[in-house]
Amino acid sequence: MTEETARPVIRVLLADDEGMIRSALAALLRLEGDIDVIAECADGLQAVAEAERLQPDVCLLDLEMPGLDGVEVAERLRRTIAARCVVVTRHARPGVLRRALSAGVAGFLPKSRDAGEVAAVIRRVAAGARYVDPEIAADALSDERCPLTDRELDVLRAGRRGETTAQIARALSLAPGTVRNHVSAILAKLAVDTRQQAVLLSQDRGWI
Amino acid sequence: MTEETARPVIRVLLADDEGMIRSALAALLRLEGDIDVIAECADGLQAVAEAERLQPDVCLLDLEMPGLDGVEVAERLRRTIAARCVVVTRHARPGVLRRALSAGVAGFLPKSRDAGEVAAVIRRVAAGARYVDPEIAADALSDERCPLTDRELDVLRAGRRGETTAQIARALSLAPGTVRNHVSAILAKLAVDTRQQAVLLSQDRGWI
DNA sequence: CCCCGGCCATGACATCTGTCACGGATCTAG
DNA sequence: CTAGATCCGTGACAGATGTCATGGCCGGGG
Numbered sequence: 001m002t003e004e005t006a007r008p009v010i011r012v013l014l015a016d017d018e019g020m021i022r023s024a025l026a027a028l029l030r031l032e033g034d035i036d037v038i039a040e041c042a043d044g045l046q047a048v049a050e051a052e053r054l055q056p057d058v059c060l061l062d063l064e065m066p067g068l069d070g071v072e073v074a075e076r077l078r079r080t081i082a083a084r085c086v087v088v089t090r091h092a093r094p095g096v097l098r099r100a101l102s103a104g105v106a107g108f109l110p111k112s113r114d115a116g117e118v119a120a121v122i123r124r125v126a127a128g129a130r131y132v133d134p135e136i137a138a139d140a141l142s143d144e145r146c147p148l149t150d151r152e153l154d155v156l157r158a159g160r161r162g163e164t165t166a167q168i169a170r171a172l173s174l175a176p177g178t179v180r181n182h183v184s185a186i187l188a189k190l191a192v193d194t195r196q197q198a199v200l201l202s203q204d205r206g207w208i
Numbered sequence: 209m210t211e212e213t214a215r216p217v218i219r220v221l222l223a224d225d226e227g228m229i230r231s232a233l234a235a236l237l238r239l240e241g242d243i244d245v246i247a248e249c250a251d252g253l254q255a256v257a258e259a260e261r262l263q264p265d266v267c268l269l270d271l272e273m274p275g276l277d278g279v280e281v282a283e284r285l286r287r288t289i290a291a292r293c294v295v296v297t298r299h300a301r302p303g304v305l306r307r308a309l310s311a312g313v314a315g316f317l318p319k320s321r322d323a324g325e326v327a328a329v330i331r332r333v334a335a336g337a338r339y340v341d342p343e344i345a346a347d348a349l350s351d352e353r354c355p356l357t358d359r360e361l362d363v364l365r366a367g368r369r370g371e372t373t374a375q376i377a378r379a380l381s382l383a384p385g386t387v388r389n390h391v392s393a394i395l396a397k398l399a400v401d402t403r404q405q406a407v408l409l410s411q412d413r414g415w416i
Numbered sequence: 417c418c419c420c421g422g423c424c425a426t427g428a429c430a431t432c433t434g435t436c437a438c439g440g441a442t443c444t445a446g
Numbered sequence: 447c448t449a450g451a452t453c454c455g456t457g458a459c460a461g462a463t464g465t466c467a468t469g470g471c472c473g474g475g476g
Contacts, residue, residue, distance in 0.1 A: 018298065024232035024323035090226060115232035149453065162404025165433065176432095178455050184434050195433090196370025196404045357423065373463065384462090386425050392464050403463090 010126045013039045013054065013083070015047035015073065016062035021111075025060070025118060032119050044068025048076050056083050058126050060118070063089035063096065071096075075103040084125050088118075092133065094140035095206030107131040146207040147189045155182040157208050160199045218334045221247045221262065221291070223255035223281065224270035229319075233268070233326060240327050252276025256284050264291050266334050268326070271297035271304065279304075283311040292333050296326075300341065302348035303414030315339040354415040355397045363390040365416050368407045 012029060014037055016022040026037045038054055041047040044067040051059055051073075059077065061070035068076070074085040086107030087100050100108050107125045109117065110133055121131045148156065158168045165183075169176045186198050202208045220237060222245055224230040234245045246262055249255040252275040259267055259281075267285065269278035276284070282293040294315030295308045308316050315333045317325065318341055329339045356364065366376045373391075377384045394406050410416045 018319050019321055020296070020319040020323045020326070021229045021232065024229065024236055027236055027323060028232055088228070111226050111228040113227055115228045115235060118228070151454065161408060162400070162402040162406075164401050174454095175456060177457060180432090180434060181436095181455075184436085187434075192370075193372050194370040196407075198370075199404075200369060359424065382424095383426060385427060388462095388464060389425075389466090392466085395464075 009034055009036045010058055010122060011036050011038045011054070011056045012122060013037075013041065013047065013051050013056040013059045015041040015044070015059065015065065015070070016088070017042050017065045018062070022062075025115065028115055029119060029122070035119060035122060044070070044073045047073050051077055051083055052080055055081055058122050059083050059085045060122065061085055061087050063087055063091075063100075071100050071103045071105065074100070074105045078104045086121055086125055086131075091204075091206070092136045093204065093206035094136065095146060097132065097136050097140050097206075099206065101132075108136065109133055110136060146202075146205070148186060148202075148207065152182050152186050152189075153208060155179055156186060156195075156199060156202055159183070159195055160203075160208060162196065217242055217244045218266055218330060219244050219246045219262070219264045220330060221245075221249065221255065221259050221264040221267045223249040223252070223267065223273065223278070224296070225250050225273045226270070230270075233323065236323055237327060237330070243327060243330060252278070252281045255281050259285050259291055260288055263289055266330050267291050267293045268330065269293055269295050271295055271299075271308075279308050279311045279313065282308070282313045286312045294329060294333055294339075299412075299414070300344045301412065301414035302344065303354065305340065305344050305348050305414075307414065309340075316344065317341055318344060354410075354413070356394060356410075356415065360390050360394050360397075361410075361416060363387055364394060364403075364406060364410055367391070367403055368411075368416060370404065 012035055014022060014026055016025070019042070022040055022042070026040055029035045029037050038056055039050045041050055044065045047059065047061060048068065059074070061073050063070040070087045070089070074087065077083055077085060084106040086109060087105050088109050088111055089096060090111045092110030092112070097108055107121050107130065109121055113133065124131050154172060155168060158171045165176050165179050169179045172179070183195055187193065190198050190201055192198050192201060220243055222230060222234055224233070227250070230248055230250070234248055237243045237245050246264055247258045249258055252273045255267065255269060256276065267282070269281050271278040278295045278297070282295065285291055285293060292314040294317060295313050296317050296319055297304060298319045300318035300320070305316055315329050315338065317329055317339070321341065332339050362380060363376060366379045373384050373387050377387045380387070391403060395401065398406050398409055400406050400409060
């Protein structure tokens, strides 16, 4: 980089629970002259803490992390620091993208893309632009929004591990019959036959 | 590398369905003087075809791939070419390790490890040694084997997406009552309450 | 040989789950 | 205010699921 003033070093925080990809991305980014990886985090809470401490220019956040996921991290950081966030995800679905954008995320990149693109996206985002993967963006335009009501999503979430009706009812302080009713509505709306299929479909779409 | 004769270049085939980690690993490995990435594959079938065509020294295989998974690829290659295989996985469970070792895999590395270790493992494996992640190996020694019978595993697999009893019965050419009986045995053995919990537990343990 | 243990398969029965019709609460539009 | 729409909560009913007892089939000992 010959023009340090025109292109100052971009300070990047990296968060991904998968050690191999985290370290690989960090190594590749460090090869770029204008990018400085100042922190590597393995979960969402750590990412928030380090970001608030170090005030990076850009946060590169994996979506799937224990504790807080990438979008939740971005949402918290929006209120406390000025960093711009890029969310990277394995399962890039329109629902997830919508969630990310409404959390103020500046970049959205599926892990199916080449690692070489990451540096380019970081530069664009650091320069104030937004970047959304074109393919996902196209999908998001012509897709169906989640047809489930809030309470139905609660029920689905409470039963996503195969919990029994009685357990869900206890967790949400409802009568078992009410839970069954919600489940019934969910199955009808999603046009599937069992709870498990409803859970899989909703996870696939990024609704839960 | 000053001694090319003592350390000839290791020809590596790389297979991972996640483009970002595949390209990142390829880029890092190419920085090593003694490693040559000769192929990058996105799924198991492609990996088998390319391996048989190019005869690599080492195959670095992701476990989770569409089509054939990493262990299945290793199993096929064992009979056709001399390449040694390293399996890399996100969910490193004792059951998976056992499956991998009985397929003749020479190296086993979870994705929680640092990307820098990959090159070292490739060198050791290429030199004829075996490498198994010490942490997983320790787990594998003191663990419980799958208590389910073959037929019970069939039923579990056939119902892993939330299929209905009737659908499972049709898929396996059984009476619905028989399927319910197997399911009942599964739930008792795994000490869980629903099919979905049984599926999740078994996937977690690497049994299906 | 016969018995035993494991696995697979089946039908009857009890329980759980999904469906339906209903009432109450809240919000919006007219 | 009232009508309509939407969502939440509930109980009664039918059908699917899980449990149990039973029998056939094989392979390994006594």
